[in-house]
Amino acid sequence: MSEKGKVVLAYSGGLDTSVAVRWIQETYGLDVITLTIDLGTHEDLETIRARALEVGAVKALVVNAADVFVDYFIWPALQAGALYEGAYPLATALGRPLIAKLLVDTARREGAGAVAHGCTGKGNDQVRFDVSTKTLAPELKIVAPAREWNMTREEELDYAEKHGITVDVTRKSPYSTDENLWGRSVECGVLEDPWVEPPEEVYAWTASPADAPAQPEHVEVAFEKGVPVGLNGDKMGSVALIEELNSVAGRHGVGRIDHIENRLVGIKSREIYEAPAAVVLHAAHRALEGVTMTRQALRFKEIVSRHYADIIYDGLWFSKFHQDLAAYVLSSQQVVSGSVKMKLFKGQATKVGVRSQFSLYSRKLATYGAGDEFDHRAAVGFIALHGLPTRTQAQVLKNLLPEEAVRPRLSPPELKPE
Numbered sequence: 001m002s003e004k005g006k007v008v009l010a011y012s013g014g015l016d017t018s019v020a021v022r023w024i025q026e027t028y029g030l031d032v033i034t035l036t037i038d039l040g041t042h043e044d045l046e047t048i049r050a051r052a053l054e055v056g057a058v059k060a061l062v063v064n065a066a067d068v069f070v071d072y073f074i075w076p077a078l079q080a081g082a083l084y085e086g087a088y089p090l091a092t093a094l095g096r097p098l099i100a101k102l103l104v105d106t107a108r109r110e111g112a113g114a115v116a117h118g119c120t121g122k123g124n125d126q127v128r129f130d131v132s133t134k135t136l137a138p139e140l141k142i143v144a145p146a147r148e149w150n151m152t153r154e155e156e157l158d159y160a161e162k163h164g165i166t167v168d169v170t171r172k173s174p175y176s177t178d179e180n181l182w183g184r185s186v187e188c189g190v191l192e193d194p195w196v197e198p199p200e201e202v203y204a205w206t207a208s209p210a211d212a213p214a215q216p217e218h219v220e221v222a223f224e225k226g227v228p229v230g231l232n233g234d235k236m237g238s239v240a241l242i243e244e245l246n247s248v249a250g251r252h253g254v255g256r257i258d259h260i261e262n263r264l265v266g267i268k269s270r271e272i273y274e275a276p277a278a279v280v281l282h283a284a285h286r287a288l289e290g291v292t293m294t295r296q297a298l299r300f301k302e303i304v305s306r307h308y309a310d311i312i313y314d315g316l317w318f319s320k321f322h323q324d325l326a327a328y329v330l331s332s333q334q335v336v337s338g339s340v341k342m343k344l345f346k347g348q349a350t351k352v353g354v355r356s357q358f359s360l361y362s363r364k365l366a367t368y369g370a371g372d373e374f375d376h377r378a379a380v381g382f383i384a385l386h387g388l389p390t391r392t393q394a395q396v397l398k399n400l401l402p403e404e405a406v407r408p409r410l411s412p413p414e415l416k417p418e
């Protein structure tokens with residue numbers, strides 16, 4: 001008797017992936033091994049494991065990947081300043097390549113010929129899973145039930161009922177959410193109208209800024225080479241540090257993001273994010289770079305950050321291009337050590353102090369008071385050369401191109417005193 005083929009399914013314990021277990025067995029005749037990965041949200045892994053077996057998995061595996069997630073995915077993204085379209089800290093996008101890698105590892109260990117995920121056909125997540133999987137393991141097949149089964153929500157619920165798969169409260173919520181340690185996302189329901197202000201009920205990690213404490217709270221973040229290592233003078237492990245900041249900053253209403261986002265598949269979608277720790281840490285990290293990196297390096301870093309965010313968002317984590325950019329980022333972070341004082345107040349996280357042994361800020365150069373060591377006379381020659389090309393061209397153009405024709409908005413009319 002030949003053994004049945006096996007597939008490893010990324011299993012959340014929710015309705016879609018529970019239905020997927022049964023659907024894969026029926027449609028492909030494969031044995032389903034589920035893999036549930038905790039990315040720092042303290043899932044009840046034993047309950048999820050039991051549910052997987054109950055809905056028909058032949059084996060249910062669970063793994064706590066929070067530390068690896070932070071050290072290998074979140075910190076590099078923070079060091080890179082990766083915010084998609086300047087706004088989204090990329091929580092979900094960072095989680096997908098790790099999940100794909102763990103699926104691949106598991107498939108190889110278990111002798112499975114395929115991996116499976118619950119993504120639909122219109123999101124970014126399918127791209128991230130599929131590209132990551134195929135890059136790491138070209139030999140594996142990918143099964144994506146929700147992309148293949150062509151069931152409406154109602155048909156899916158019927159299918160679940162028919163197969164004795166219990167449906168929990170997710171049926172009632174009009175929202176679609178995803179979360180890991182780095183942030184939470186909310187879509188669907190009234191949020192699909194971009195004119196509608198998000199109702200308070202969509203938020204789970206943050207207080208409403210209006211109800212946040214009347215007194216501000218300060219938090220001091222210590223960095224070593226661009227990586228957060230402590231809060232308020234205490235050394236802290238990566239996961240604990242993010243958890244603590246999520247709770248402190250969330251209490252002050254910090255970390256709400258309302259973003260009309262350009263999906264990779266061409267759709268604009270309205271996304272609500274909550275990412276208190278990410279918002280505080282990105283602001284603090286940028287502030288520390290601001291004093292430790294030169295102007296030139298900072299300008300270049302902006303470009304790198306944008307490309308880095310796109311790489312993550314677009315599912316290209318395991319690309320050579322990412323490795324190349326990461327090498328640059330890592331090198332750039334050698335000077336990004338020190339501390340940043342952040343003030344949390346009514347939805348805002350503001351940098352109010354920064355210090356570093358690598359600081360390029362020099363009081364002797366900057367001061368307008370006593371002890372000024374800046375050479376004012378040197379400025380004259382500098383300005384002469386700095387302005388030289390502009391002055392030269394102005395002379396050349398003077399009689400050739402009327403000023404108003406070339407730069408109308410930049411040439412205000414002459415005003416005569418009355």
Ligand code: ARG
Pocket residue numbers: 090092093123124125176177178185261271
């Ligand atoms: N729009 C975000 C992204 O593409 C969040 C996606 C959330 N995923 C989900 N399956 N609900 O990264």
